[in-house]
């Protein structure tokens with residue numbers, strides 16, 4: 001079942017902004033994310049809140065990708081400097097050149113992507129040598145709990161355990177640099193392209 005713009009908006013409430021700013025982005029930076037002067041791709045940029053935080057740190061370029069036109073329109077209306085917003089799916093980055101980004105970021109959208117395994121191949125291709133993926137995302141267990149409470153109905157094929165996520169990244173040419181998780185519900189990963 002596909003989620004609607006209203007459901008996605010509900011997931012981007014005030015507390016979620018605090019969570020992105022104070023926990024996820026801060027953890028990415030603690031794990032080594034450098035933004036200033038770097039080429040950054042965010043998959044599932046939504047209405048652009050994380051984009052506003054990232055572009056404030058002077059990247060060389062920021063590209064936000066999302067499958068939903070309405071979300072991209074909201075993001076574009078923010079008129080952020082050096083930012084480009086494009087329509088597309090996280091599991092198909094073919095519009096981007098090989099080795100064009102220093103980092104690919106995911107703020108809790110990979111659990112919407114049925115082709116999340118393919119995302120690692122795509123990210124591998126578009127990352128420069130030594131480039132990194134920073135992932136903040138939710139486990140299958142966490143999504144089952146939220147769906148029981150809010151009846152959002154995420155697609156089961158898109159869900160993963162953190163072990164499955166890490167094994168898939170490692171199998172597809174990434175080493176795990178750092179990882180952390182809270183109660184096996186949300187995890188932060190930093191993966192580096194190693195071959």
Ligand SMILES: C[S@@+](CC[C@H](N)C(=O)[O-])C[C@H]1O[C@@H](n2cnc3c(N)ncnc32)[C@H](O)[C@@H]1O
Pocket residue numbers: 008009011012016020043044045046047049050065066067068071088089090091107108109112113114
């Ligand atoms: C709940 S919002 C999260 C947005 C923002 N990253 C945040 O954390 O608040 C989920 C976003 O993921 C996007 N999305 C869902 N499936 C996607 C896919 N396959 N590729 C790219 N974006 C996707 C939706 O359109 C939506 O904007």
